[in-house]
Amino acid sequence: MTDENLSAEEFWEARYAQSDRIWSGKPNVVLVQETAGLEPGRALDLGCGEGADAIWLAKQGWQVTAVDISRLALDRAAAHAAAEGVADRIDWQQHDLATSFPAGTYDLVSAQFLHSPVEMPREKILRNAASAVAPGGVLLIEGHAGFPAWEQHPHPDVHFPTTDEVIEALGLADGQWEVLLSEEHERIQNGPDGQPTTRTDNTVKVRRLPA
Numbered sequence: 698m699t700d701e702n703l704s705a706e707e708f709w710e711a712r713y714a715q716s717d718r719i720w721s722g723k724p725n726v727v728l729v730q731e732t733a734g735l736e737p738g739r740a741l742d743l744g745c746g747e748g749a750d751a752i753w754l755a756k757q758g759w760q761v762t763a764v765d766i767s768r769l770a771l772d773r774a775a776a777h778a779a780a781e782g783v784a785d786r787i788d789w790q791q792h793d794l795a796t797s798f799p800a801g802t803y804d805l806v807s808a809q810f811l812h813s814p815v816e817m818p819r820e821k822i823l824r825n826a827a828s829a830v831a832p833g834g835v836l837l838i839e840g841h842a843g844f845p846a847w848e849q850h851p852h853p854d855v856h857f858p859t860t861d862e863v864i865e866a867l868g869l870a871d872g873q874w875e876v877l878l879s880e881e882h883e884r885i886q887n888g889p890d891g892q893p894t895t896r897t898d899n900t901v902k903v904r905r906l907p908a
Contacts, residue, residue: 738804748774
């Protein structure tokens with residue numbers, strides 16, 4: 698069965714089953730940078746994968762709801778959290794964000810590299826993410842601005858939105874939000890051959906104004 702014939706859940710379960718660990722185990726750099734001055738409260742981590750961001754947030758004092766489509770990833774993340782002593786600060790929830798979304802409002806909603814090789818309604822999910830931000834809370838979105846240099850056959854029908862396009866698609870109500878950060882930036886990422894290459898990502902950070 699090809700990737701095109703798999704459901705999103707089947708695709709990601711198969712992806713995580715390929716290895717004992719897919720990601721680095723380290724929190725995303727932008728998350729660490731952009732939450733440094735925030736007062737810990739309730740956080741929502743969308744597409745949490747193996748849990749590095751959620752575990753880091755919990756260690757900073759946040760009470761975290763961490764969401765992923767893959768049960769294997771969530772089980773792996775929960776085991777890591779227990780080993781790090783923060784199991785009681787994280788609620789792991791399985792959601793296909795195309796069809797369901799965690800309840801409640803949050804002081805921080807984080808969507809780090811919420812991309813998928815299989816179909817995913819990213820704009821809809823990010824609008825739901827904005828709706829889940831409590832008054833005074835922050836939505837932090839980190840995404841790729843294009844394909845990596847080692848991608849030999851980029852898909853012509855795949856579009857990586859600019860920061861302006863991300864903000865516009867959020868449909869934020871006038872007078873209720875402020876844009877704290879909207880920028881592209883470069884970072885070094887190792888390719889499949891282990892050689893470092895420069896990649897461009899973008900960051901959007903918006904705050905819902907207090908009621």
